[in-house]
Amino acid sequence: MSETNTTNQHVSFLKYQGKYKGLLGWILSTDHKRVGLLYLYTMLVFFSTAAILGLLMKLELIAPGMTIMGPQTYNAMFTVHGIIMIFIIVVPGLPAVFGNFFLPLMIGAKDVAFPRLNLLSWWVYVIGILTVLSSQFIGGWPDTGWTFYAPYSFRTPVNILPALFGAFILGFSSILTGINFIVTMHRMRCPGMTWFKMPLFPWTLYATAWIQVLATPVIGITLLLTVMERVMGVGIFNPAMGGDPILYQHLFWIYSHPAVYIMILPGMGVISEILPVFSRKRIYGYKAIVLSSLAIAFVGYFVWGHHMFTSGMSGRALYAFSFLTFLVAIPSAIKVFNWVSTMYKGSLNLQTPFYWAVSFIFVFMIGGLTGLVLGSLATNVHVHDTHFVVAHFHFIVFGGTGFSFMAALHYWFPKMFGRMYDRTWANTGWVIFFSGFLTLYLPMFYLGILGMPRRYYDYLPEFHGGNIISSLGAIAMIAGILIVFVNLIRSSRHGEKVTEKNPWGGRTLEWQTDTPPTLENWETEPTVTEQPYEYK
Amino acid sequence: MSQEKQHISSYTSHFVVLITLIILTGISVAVTRVEMGPLNTLVAMIIAGAKASVVLAWFMHLKFDNKLFAIFTALVLVIFLLVLYVTFFDYSYR
Amino acid sequence: MEKITEHTAHVHRDDEGDKLGMWLFIFTELLLFGMLFLIYAVYRYKNPVAFQLGGEELDVFLGTLNTVILLISSATVAMSITAMQKGEKTKALILLGTTLFIAVVFLINKWFEWGAKIDYGLYPNSENLLELGHGTTLFFGLYYVMSGIHALHILIGIGLFVFVYRQIMVNKINKTDYVWLENVGLYWHLVDLIWIFLFPLFYLIH
Structure with a gap:
């Protein structure tokens, strides 16, 4: 069986010809690298779609009153924007793309533990996306917000079922990826790769995979119950039948808060990979980062209530959740200190991935610190459901996951495609994106504190100034995204060829194999003797 | 690397486990008739927990794996x- | 777990890894049902009397019968693994067949149980149920949802047993390679595990 492939050595996985040719060779490939790229391309399409929806919303908000769309359209826009961005982009995001591509490479394995399951999870993902999108054709776009809160979700006249089912199916994909990664890391590390010699990106993927396995079923059953509520009238979340809509919120956030850590943890892993390479220094506090990742994953289960401070929960619960929320901030802060200490007295190599990584730390800190404002009870009541919250979670979700995704893309790009992007354009794109990002979201903190509520297509005239700045920032940011994407897409086909194995001088295993990697990653199974990031 | 030595449970041990489980079920049903107030639920859960542990340990092989x-x-x-x-x-x- | 694939040529067999994967899947199932139990706990806490009265409506005999036969089926599937490990193929098939048969009987019992309730007019959103008040509505809502999802798992289990039975027939599962049988067994024990808790929480409320 393996004889067929010995002749194919040194053939890049991009060129490899298997049983199927062309497109089929990709969508039926169980090679972890191809599956990773399939996810990347799918996400590129849907990220662009949802980003355009976001831009349209900001254009609507550029002036008070109806500018380009009415209230119902606006409701549909933020719902679909949220569903796509959360369930299709950031939750699978880094694990599905870079986890699939680099996890086996970084731990010296030939593939993930269940390659077929891996391909299946991409297919399930696509089916989930199609189900969500089918709502356009059967009963109109959902308009409940991506949270599907009861009782909106079974009262709204539009057909919400495709969106609910779609999110349910996407959950399956996430679970399959999680199971696959945990087994891969337990069973397939190469000789010498002990747990504490594993690079940090795999470690964060490990913590993430556990959350995927243990939290995703919660949203699965919650969405299923909402479907049953709507179809059969079971009454579980329906206050008219004795149900408790706040219980829906509990269940929803028991998943969706850990999901925030699904989004951010791999991002933290990426940053922990990039900073040592571009500082030419070993990572500061390797074990602290590992343990804080696991701590975040664990404590992150018990803080969901801070999304519900104004829902009418008991006072005792409010205190408990507020306390736990402050607790979970500690491991995140530990990581920030570690990253800064890693750069301290390093010989910095100022390249595009490094820029993205440093700006990640910056936006992540703003997002994290404003999170504390929301985590304390008194201030939360003031800014709850205002644009302050919107700005906060965009700093964390977009700033955190988005920036680390871009950092990862620019860092691993040469390894993935065997070509280098145009560095000048890459840096230009970063500058425009970053300044657009800040111009877009910083005013929203201010607007939120003034009291501008979220999820309305209209606002009082006194909020006009801030909204103009914010909308202009959105245009700048989209321009930045465009530059980055065009540069990367162009370079993946026409960029300068890279053949050296290790263009950045990284110490982790993925830089020891061919560029781009061959079908089974390794000529001979690698052996690990030292810690990752041992720069001398 | 995969063929570690497997523990093979005997038919007898499975049978003993089954009898234990059925007896526990019987106790659980019988004890419902005794009036203990809220303690009834507690007892029922303790028995269910015991049954679950038996299933996990022997049938699901956690004890040997x-x-x-x-x-x-x-x-x-x-x-x-x-x-x-x-x-x-x-x-x-x- | 699978053999050759087109693009991943390396054939690696790792029974331990396959079992770990199965256990992780079981954890997702445990949490899925766990959340249903959480909902149950909340509503029972809020409506203790209605839940007790609702529980008394259920047929303890049928419930106990189903519990016992499900336990027996768990034992038979465990024994069929023992038989497979010892290489006694016929015995393994008989034991597996017994499990399959019991699974079907369980569903038939369930069918009659649900049928009787529905004849009484006790089903989600029925007029009778709504008249009985909020607590009872929730009790029966949860009863149908939880035992329904459990029954769905039984149905999937039946499918898996048929598949595994065929694999044993054609010797794909054999004395040295039986991890599929083990994993299906684990799945079935999970189904049993859930029922162990469903049974006292619905049928034995006092």
Whole structure:
């Protein structure tokens, strides 16, 4: 069986010809690298779609009153924007793309533990996306917000079922990826790769995979119950039948808060990979980062209530959740200190991935610190459901996951495609994106504190100034995204060829194999003797 | 690397486990007729917990398999119970 | 777990890894049902009397019968693994067949149980149920949802047993390679595990 492939050595996985040719060779490939790229391309399409929806919303908000769309359209826009961005982009995001591509490479394995399951999870993902999108054709776009809160979700006249089912199916994909990664890391590390010699990106993927396995079923059953509520009238979340809509919120956030850590943890892993390479220094506090990742994953289960401070929960619960929320901030802060200490007295190599990584730390800190404002009870009541919250979670979700995704893309790009992007354009794109990002979201903190509520297509005239700045920032940011994407897409086909194995001088295993990697990653199974990031 | 030595449970041991489980079920049904107030639920849950542990340990082989599986199972159980506990911070004091 | 694939040429067999994967899947199931139990706990806490009265409506005999046969089926599937490990193929098939048969009987019992309730007019959103008040509505809502999802798992289990039975027939599952049988067994024990808790929580409320 393996004889067929010995002749194919040194053939890049991009060129490899298997049983199927062309497109089929990709969508039926169980090679972890191809599956990773399939996810990347799918996400590129849907990220662009949802980003355009976001831009349209900001254009609507550029002036008070109806500018380009009415209230119902606006409701549909933020719902679909949220569903796509959360369930299709950031939750699978880094694990599905870079986890699939680099996890086996970084731990010296030939593939993930269940390659077929891996391909299946991409297919399930696509089916989930199609189900969500089918709502356009059967009963109109959902308009409940991506949270599907009861009782909106079974009262709204539009057909919400495709969106609910779609999110349910996407959950399956996430679970399959999680199971696959945990087994891969337990069973397939190469000789010498002990747990504490594993690079940090795999470690964060490990913590993430556990959350995927243990939290995703919660949203699965919650969405299923909402479907049953709507179809059969079971009454579980329906206050008219004795149900408790706040219980829906509990269940929803028991998943969706850990999901925030699904989004951010791999991002933290990426940053922990990039900073040592571009500082030419070993990572500061390797074990602290590992343990804080696991701590975040664990404590992150018990803080969901801070999304519900104004829902009418008991006072005792409010205190408990507020306390736990402050607790979970500690491991995140530990990581920030570690990253800064890693750069301290390093010989910095100022390249595009490094820029993205440093700006990640910056936006992540703003997002994290404003999170504390929301985590304390008194201030939360003031800014709850205002644009302050919107700005906060965009700093964390977009700033955190988005920036680390871009950092990862620019860092691993040469390894993935065997070509280098145009560095000048890459840096230009970063500058425009970053300044657009800040111009877009910083005013929203201010607007939120003034009291501008979220999820309305209209606002009082006194909020006009801030909204103009914010909308202009959105245009700048989209321009930045465009530059980055065009540069990367162009370079993946026409960029300068890279053949050296290790263009950045990284110490982790993925830089020891061919560029781009061959079908089974390794000529001979690698052996690990030292810690990752041992720069001398 | 995969063929570690497998523990083979005997038919007899499975049979003994089954009888234990059925007896526990019987006790669980019988004890319902005894009036103990809220303690009834507690007793029912303790018996169910005992049955579940027996199933996990013998039928699901946790007792003989890699200890990792048992540790993970315990961890999952702890997380679930903590989630339940934290949820009742809301409901018991509302 | 699978053999050759087109693009991943390396054939690696790792029974331990396959079992770990199965256990992780079981954890997702445990949490899925766990959340249903959480909902149950909340509503029972809020409506203790209605839940007790609702529980008394259920047929303890049928419930106990189903519990016992499900336990027996768990034992038979465990024994069929023992038989497979010892290389006694016929015995393994007989034991597996017994499990399959019991699974079907369980569903038939369930069918009659649900049928009787529905004849009484006790089903989600029925007028009778709504008249009985909020607590009872929730009790029966949860009863149908939880035992329904459990029954769905039984149905999937039946499918898996048929598949595994065929694999044993054609010797794909054999004395040295039986991890599929083990994993299906684990799945079935999970189904049993859930029922162990469903049974006292619905049928034995006092």
